[in-house]
Amino acid sequence: MAIITYRQALKDALAEEIERDENVFIMGEEVAQYNGAYKVTEGLWKRFGDKRVVDAPISEAGFIGLGIGASFLGLRPVIEMMFFSFVYVAWDQAVNNASTVRYMSGGKVNCPIVIRGPANGGTNVGATHSHTPENMIANFPGLKVVCPATPADVKGLMKSSIRDNDPVFFMESTLLYGNEGEVPEDEDYLIPLGKADIKREGSDITLIAHGGCVLTALKAAEKLKKDNNVDCEVVDLRSIRPLDKATILKSVKKTNRVLLIEENKPFCGIGAQISHMIQREAFDYLDAPVHRISSVDSPAIYSPPIEKIQVPDARLVMREVRNILQIKA
Amino acid sequence: MSTETPETHDFNKGRSRTLEKADIFDYAKDPVNKAMTVEEKLKCFTDMVRIRKFEQAALQSYQKGKMGGFLHLYIGQEATAIGTTSVLGDNDHIITAYRDHGHALAVGMEMNECMAELFGKYTGCSKGKGGSMHYFDPEKGFWGGHGIVAGQTPLGAGLAFALKYKGIKGCAICYLGDGAINQGVFHESLNLASLWDIPVIYVIENNGYSMGTSQQRSSAFPEAGLAARANSYKINFDTVHGENLYEVRAKTNIAVQRAYEECRPSVLEIFTYRYYGHSIADANHQRYRTKEEIRHYQENKDPINVWEQILIEEGHLNVDKVKEIDKAAKEEAKAAIKFADESPFPPPQEMLSDVYHSVDNPGTHTNEGEIFFNDQLPF
Ligand SMILES: Cc1ncc(C[n+]2csc(CCOP(=O)(O)OP(=O)(O)O)c2C)c(N)n1
Ligand SMILES: [Mg+2]
Numbered sequence: 281m282a283i284i285t286y287r288q289a290l291k292d293a294l295a296e297e298i299e300r301d302e303n304v305f306i307m308g309e310e311v312a313q314y315n316g317a318y319k320v321t322e323g324l325w326k327r328f329g330d331k332r333v334v335d336a337p338i339s340e341a342g343f344i345g346l347g348i349g350a351s352f353l354g355l356r357p358v359i360e361m362m363f364f365s366f367v368y369v370a371w372d373q374a375v376n377n378a379s380t381v382r383y384m385s386g387g388k389v390n391c392p393i394v395i396r397g398p399a400n401g402g403t404n405v406g407a408t409h410s411h412t413p414e415n416m417i418a419n420f421p422g423l424k425v426v427c428p429a430t431p432a433d434v435k436g437l438m439k440s441s442i443r444d445n446d447p448v449f450f451m452e453s454t455l456l457y458g459n460e461g462e463v464p465e466d467e468d469y470l471i472p473l474g475k476a477d478i479k480r481e482g483s484d485i486t487l488i489a490h491g492g493c494v495l496t497a498l499k500a501a502e503k504l505k506k507d508n509n510v511d512c513e514v515v516d517l518r519s520i521r522p523l524d525k526a527t528i529l530k531s532v533k534k535t536n537r538v539l540l541i542e543e544n545k546p547f548c549g550i551g552a553q554i555s556h557m558i559q560r561e562a563f564d565y566l567d568a569p570v571h572r573i574s575s576v577d578s579p580a581i582y583s584p585p586i587e588k589i590q591v592p593d594a595r596l597v598m599r600e601v602r603n604i605l606q607i608k609a
Numbered sequence: 610m611s612t613e614t615p616e617t618h619d620f621n622k623g624r625s626r627t628l629e630k631a632d633i634f635d636y637a638k639d640p641v642n643k644a645m646t647v648e649e650k651l652k653c654f655t656d657m658v659r660i661r662k663f664e665q666a667a668l669q670s671y672q673k674g675k676m677g678g679f680l681h682l683y684i685g686q687e688a689t690a691i692g693t694t695s696v697l698g699d700n701d702h703i704i705t706a707y708r709d710h711g712h713a714l715a716v717g718m719e720m721n722e723c724m725a726e727l728f729g730k731y732t733g734c735s736k737g738k739g740g741s742m743h744y745f746d747p748e749k750g751f752w753g754g755h756g757i758v759a760g761q762t763p764l765g766a767g768l769a770f771a772l773k774y775k776g777i778k779g780c781a782i783c784y785l786g787d788g789a790i791n792q793g794v795f796h797e798s799l800n801l802a803s804l805w806d807i808p809v810i811y812v813i814e815n816n817g818y819s820m821g822t823s824q825q826r827s828s829a830f831p832e833a834g835l836a837a838r839a840n841s842y843k844i845n846f847d848t849v850h851g852e853n854l855y856e857v858r859a860k861t862n863i864a865v866q867r868a869y870e871e872c873r874p875s876v877l878e879i880f881t882y883r884y885y886g887h888s889i890a891d892a893n894h895q896r897y898r899t900k901e902e903i904r905h906y907q908e909n910k911d912p913i914n915v916w917e918q919i920l921i922e923e924g925h926l927n928v929d930k931v932k933e934i935d936k937a938a939k940e941e942a943k944a945a946i947k948f949a950d951e952s953p954f955p956p957p958q959e960m961l962s963d964v965y966h967s968v969d970n971p972g973t974h975t976n977e978g979e980i981f982f983n984d985q986l987p988f
Contacts, residue, residue, distance in 0.1 A: 309820070309822070310820050310821055310822065313821060313822075313826075313897065314820065314821035314822070314896075314897065317820070335822060335826065337788065337791035337819070337822070337827035337828075338758045338759070338788045338789060338791050338792055338819055338827070339791045339792060339793065340792075341792075341793050342791075342793065365757070366757065366758075368757075369757065369760075369792065369794075403677070403678065404676075404677025404678035404729070404740065405677075405678040405679055405740070405742075405756075406678065406739060406740045406742055406743050406756055407738075407739075407743070407756075408742070408743070408755070408756030408757050408760075409742075409756055545982075546982040546983065546984065547982045571984065572984055573984075573985070574984075576960050576961070576983060576986065576987065577961070577981045577982050577983050578960045578961050578964045578981075579738075579964065581737070581738050581955075581959075581960055582677075582678065582726075582729055582735075582737060582738055582739055582740030582743070583729030583730070583737035583738065583740075583954055583955055584676070584677040584678075584729050585729070585954050586729070586737070586954060586955055586957060586959070586960060587677075589957055589987045589988060590960055590987075592987075593987075595987075596985075596987050599985075600985065
C-alpha cells in the first residue's frame with residue numbers, strides 16, 4: 281500500500297477507470313488545461329487528451345444535462361463541479377432528469393453518471409460557496425449520495441461509483457484533499473456503496489458521521505479517551521444513500537448511546553433521518569436520547585473566526601458526548 | 610449604436626487594436642463628455658486610483674493572512690466601473706458579480722467598510738457576513754456582489770422591471786463577465802428584457818478570460834464577439850474600448866438614454882483586462898496567458914494611464930497633482946487597513962441575525978412556531 285493524498289487517490293481512481301473503460305470521460309470547468317481548480321484532475325488531460333478530459337464553459341445546466349443524455353447511450357460521464365454549490369444552476373437536470381428517467385421509462389433507460397466535487401464549508405468563501413447539499417440530494421429517490429472521508433475510501437468509492445449504473449453524487453471536501461493515508465494499489469479496489477466503516481471501535485457511545493466530520497469525530501474520540509477515559513465508536517457512513525442500516529444499528533445496540541455529527545444544517549438533515557431510524561428500530565437499546573450536532577442553522581457566514589464555530593468541531597463533539605454521558609467537563 | 614451582424618464585426622481587431630489619439634478625442638466630443646466639469650473629470654481619475662490603491666492594500670493584507678477565502682482583484686478594469694456609473698442618475702441601480710470592489714467604491718461606498726468586510730469584521734459593509742464577493746449597499750443603488758456566475762443577471766432585469774412597474778424613470782446596469790454569458794439564465798434574462806421592454810443594461814466586462822479559459826475556448830463563435838449575441842433577442846448592442854473612459858461614458862450614456870426614453874434594454878461589451886490572476890489563489894495565471902500579453906495591456910491600455918494622459922493633455926492634471934492624488938489614495942487605503950484591523954469581529958450570536966426579517970423585527974409579522982432548529986449552540 282502506498283501513502284498518498286486524498287486528491288491523489290481520487291485522481292488515481294479517475295485515471296484507472298478512464299483506462300479501464302473507454303466510455304468513461306471527465307467534463308467540467310477548468311478540468312483539462314488548467315488541471316482543475318483544486319488540482320484533482322492534474323495531468324489527466326495531458327495523459328488522456330481532449331476526448332477523455334473536456335474543458336467546459338460555465339454552463340452547468342448544459343453540461344450536466346449533456347452528461348445525463350450521454351449516459352443514456354452508455355457513456356459514463358464524470359462531471360466535476362468546481363464547488364458542489366454550483367449544482368443548483370443545474371438542479372432541474374439533476375433532480376428532474378437524472379432521478380426520474382429510469383422510473384418514468386419503466387426501467388428502460390439508465391443513467392450511469394457521476395457528479396463530483398467539493399461540498400464543504402469552513403473555508404471562508406461565503407454563503408453562496410459553502411453548501412453541503414447531501415441531505416437534499418439524498419431526498420430524491422433515484423439518486424445516490426457518497427461522501428468519503430479518507431484517501432482509501434475516496435478511491436474505492438469513486439471506482440464503484442463510476443461503475444454504478446445509477447446517478448451518483450460524489451461529495452468531497454477541499455479541506456480533505458491534502459490529507460494523506462494508506463491506499464491499496466489494486467486496480468479493482470472497490471468499496472461497495474452503502475457499506476459503512478467502523479473507523480474506531482468503542483463501547484461507551486457511537487459517533488456517526490460522514491465526510492470531513494468523520495475526522496472531527498475521531499479527533500474528539502481520542503481526546504475523550506485521554507481526558508475522560510470514554511471509548512467512542514466512530515461509524516463512518518461513507519455513503520448516505522444507500523445507507524448501511526445494519527452497521528449503524530449493530531453499533532447502537534452495542535454502545536446504547538448515539539451522537540450524530542454532520543456539517544449540514546439541522547432541518548431535515550441526514551441526522552434527522554438516521555435518528556428516526558434508530559428510535560424506531562433500536563428504541564429498547566437506548567440509554568439516552570439520540571443527540572445530533574450540525575452546523576448552526578443559518579447561511580454560512582464569511583467572517584473567518586466566526587465561521588470556525590459555525591461548523592461542528594471536536595470541541596463541540598466532546599461537549600455533547602460529555603452531556604450525553606453526564607460527565608462534568 | 611449598431612446592430613451589426615456577427616459576420617461583419619471583427620472581434621479580434623476590436624480587442625487588441627491600440628487606440629489612436631484621434632479615437633480617444635472623438636469620444637471627448639460626445640455631449641455627455643463635453644458636459645463634464647473639470648471636477649468631474651478629476652473625480653473619475655481619483656476614483657480609479659482609489660480602487661487600485663484599495664485593492665493593492667487588500668492584496669498585501671491578504672498575503673499577511675488578514676482575511677480568508679477568495680480575493681478577486683479588479684485592477685486593470687477600473688474605467689469600466691467608474692465610466693459606467695459616472696453617467697448614472699439618482700434613480701439608477703447597479704448589480705454585479707464577485708469581482709465587486711471596483712463597483713462598490715464607484716458608487717461611493719467607503720474604503721473602511723469595504724476593507725473591514727474583507728477582514729470579516731463587524732464594521733464591514735455586510736457586518737463580516739458576506740466577504741469579498743458579497744458587498745451590498747442598496748442605499749447607493751448597489752445590489753451586490755454575487756458569487757454564483759451569472760446569478761445576478763435576472764436580478765438586474767428585476768431591478769429594472771421594478772423601476773418601470775413603479776413608473777420611475779431609471780435603469781439598472783447589470784455587469785457580468787465573458788464567462789458568465791455562457792450561463793443559460795443570462796439568455797433567459799435577455800429574452801425577457803427585450804420581450805417586456807425592460808430598461809436594463811448588460812455590461813459584459815470582457816477581460817478575455819474566465820479563470821483559465823480564454824474566450825476563444827468558451828465561445829462557439831468568438832469572431833462574432835459576445836455582445837452580438839444580443840442580436841438574437843433584438844437588443845441593441847455595442848462594443849467599447851475599456852481603457853478609454855470617454856468611450857465608456859459615451860456608449861453607456863446612449864444605453865442609459867435608450868432605457869430612459871424607450872424603455873429598451875442594451876448590451877455593451879467592454880474590452881478590458883485583469884492584471885492579476887482570477888483570484889489570489891490563481892497564482893499560475895501566466896500558464897494560460899503570456900507575460901508579454903499582460904505587459905501589453907499594462908503599457909498600452911491601462912485605463913488610469915490613458916485617462917491621466919488625456920487630462921494632462923487637456924491641462925487639468927500635471928505630474929505633481931497625480932502624485933498627490935496617488936498619495937492621498939494610498940493613505941486612505943492604509944487608514945482603511947488600520948480601521949479594519951482595529952475593528953471587532955462580529956459576536957457569535959450574529960450568526961443568527963439577518964436570516965429572517967420576522968425574527969429581527971418581532972411583532973411585525975403574523976408568524977408563529979419554531980424557525981431555527983439548533984439543538985445546541987456552540988457559543
Ligand atoms: C455557477 C458557477 N459556476 C462556476 C463558478 C466558479 N467561477 C467563479 S468565477 C468563474 C469565471 C468567471 O469568468 P468571467 O465571467 O469571465 O468573469 P471574470 O472572473 O473574468 O470577472 C468561475 C468559473 C461560479 N462561481 N458559479
Ligand atoms: Mg472574464
